[in-house]
Amino acid sequence: MPPERKEGDLMALFCASEGAVLCGGRLYGPDIKISRGWKCDSREINPGDGFVALKGAATDGHLYLHQAIERGAKLLLAEAAELERLNIRGEAYSGVSFIAVEDTQRALASLAEEYLRRVSPRVAAITGSVGKTTTRELTAAALKNRFRVHSAIRSFNTLVGCSLTILAMAEDTEVLVLELGTNHFGEIEEMVSHFPPEIAVITEVAPCHLEGFGSLEGVLRAKLEICGSPRLAAVVFNNDNCLLENYMSYNFDNINKIAVGSGEGASLTIKEAEVRLDENGPRTSAVLCREGKDISLSCSLFGMQHAYNMGYAFAVASWLGLSDEEAAAGIAEISPISGRGLCKRSASRGWVIDEAYNANPASMSAAIRNTRAAAESLGVRKWAILAGMRELGESAAEWHRRIIGELADFDGVMLLGEEWRGCGPLPEGAALFSSLEELISKIDYNDLNDKMILVKGSNSYGLKRVVGALTEA
Secondary structure (H helix, E strand, O other): OOOOOOOHHOOOOOOOHHHHHHHOEEEOOOOEOOOOOOOHHHOOOOOOOOOOOOEEEEEEEEHHHHHHHHOOOOEEEEHHHHHHHHOHHHHOOOEEEEEEEOOHHHHHHHHHHHHHHHHHOEEEEOOOOOHHHHHHHHHHHHOOOOOEEEOOOOOOOOOOHHHHHHHOOOOOOOOOEEOOOOOOOHHHHHHHEEEEEEEEEEEOOOOOOOOOOOOOHHHHHHHHHHHOOOOEEEEEOOOOOHHHHHHHHHHHOOEEEEEEEOOOOOOEEEEEEEEEEOOEEEEEEEEEEEEOEEEEEEEOOOOOOHHHHHHHHHHHHHHOOHHHHHHHHHHHHOOOOOOEEEEEEEEEEEEEEEEOOOOOHHHHHHHHHHHHHHHHOOHHHHEEEEEEEOOOOOHHHHHHHHHHHOOOOEEEEEEEHHHOOOOOOOOOOEEEEEEEHHHHOOOOOOOOOOOEEEEEOOOOOOOOHEEEEEEEO
8 A cells, every 4th residue: 555644744735815826816705725626516516615617518607606605615716707797796605715717717727737736746648539538547546556546536538627636636646647538629738738747648549529620630630739748758559550650650759659559569569358248247358468578467347449458557557667466456456437338237148238428430349349249259149229429520421331330240229319310221120219218118128138238329318328227127
C-alpha cells in the first residue's frame, strides 16, 4: 500500500477569494475554503459541495442555483450577468458564497489548473476513438497498489469533465489519470494546455464524430492534439493502426514512443490473446512480449480488443516505474464496466452482452466479432439488438451498410433507428424499429435460454432499458 502522508503537509486547497482572483471573478459572501466536491448537476449536490452553473444545449445551470443551495451547496460559480438577471445576491444566503465570472466553463478550468499545479501529481492522459474509458480504468487499476491514484468515476472527458475530476482529487494524489474525448478540432488542445500530461495514450483512430472531423485523417489530427502537451515525455499508441503507425514513424522523435500491437515494429508485441466466457463470467487473457520477455496479462473484461487496452495500461505503468508483476497484478483486479461489454445473465443458459453505452463502426464490429466467437464457443444462438450510430456525417449510410453485412450469420437481428433505413437488404429475419418502446414490446422474453444477445448503439437511444428488460425478465 502507498505510504501515509501527514495531514499537515497538505496545503493544496485554496480559499474562495484566491479562486475569484484566479478566474477573474468577484467573490460575494464569506471567504470559505474551496471544497473538493464540485458538481454541475444540482441533483447530485451533497452538503458542502461547490456548484458550477453551466449553459448547455438543453438547459442552463443558472436555473438551478436555488436548488443547489437548498441541497447544501456552499460555493457557487456563476456568470455575473445571470446573477444580475436573476436578482441573486450572495448576502441573501447566510453561509453561502458566490464567485461571479464572465464564463463559468473557463473559470472552472482555471480553478482546476491551479489545484493541479499545487497537488502536482504525475499525469497520464488517454484519448482515442474507442477504448478510452476502459484503458483509463485499467491504467488506474495497474497503478493503484503502488501510488495514490485518482481518475474520473464516469466518462468525464471534456474540459468541464476533466476540471471536475481534478477538483475532486485528494491533496495527496500521486498519479492522475485523465480521459480526453473530442468531437471538434481544438478541444483536446485546450485540455492539454490546462492539464498537460507527462505520458499520453492514443488507443485507436477510427470513424467517429465524422460530422466534425470529415475523414479518418481529420480524426487522426484531432487525437494527435494530445501530443501538444508541453510536459509530454512519452506517448503510447496503437501500432496496428496504419495511420497512427505511419505518422509516428516520422514525428515526435524528441519523445519516447511506445508502440503496442501485433505487427512488426511494436515495442510491446501482442503474441496471443483469448476470451473465455463461463459461469464465472468473462476473462480476456493475452501474452505480450517486450525485448524478448513474455508478459502474461489477464482481466475480467469481455473482448479481444482488451488485449490492446491491457497493453496500453501496462505500458503506462511501466513508464511510471512499476515492475511487470505489479502492473499485471493491478490489471487483473479490474471490475467489469457497465455498458462496455458487461456480460449478464438473461436465463440459465442465456447471456446479454451490455454494450449499450455508445457505438461507432470500429466498436460495433468488434462487439459483433466478440459475440459471434463467444456464442459459438458456448454452443448458443447469437442475436443482436443494435441502435444507430450517430455523428458519422455523409458516410453514415455506408458504415451502417457495412455493419448489416457483418450480421448475415446471426440467428436474429433487431435494429433501432432511421440510420439503418435504406442501407440495403436486411439479414433474413431481421426487423427494423422506429421507437425503443416498440422494440422492447417485440422481444420474446420466453425465449432467452441458449441465446446470447448483443445490445449496442449510440447512448442517446437509451438501450440500457433493453438490457434491463432482458436481465429482469
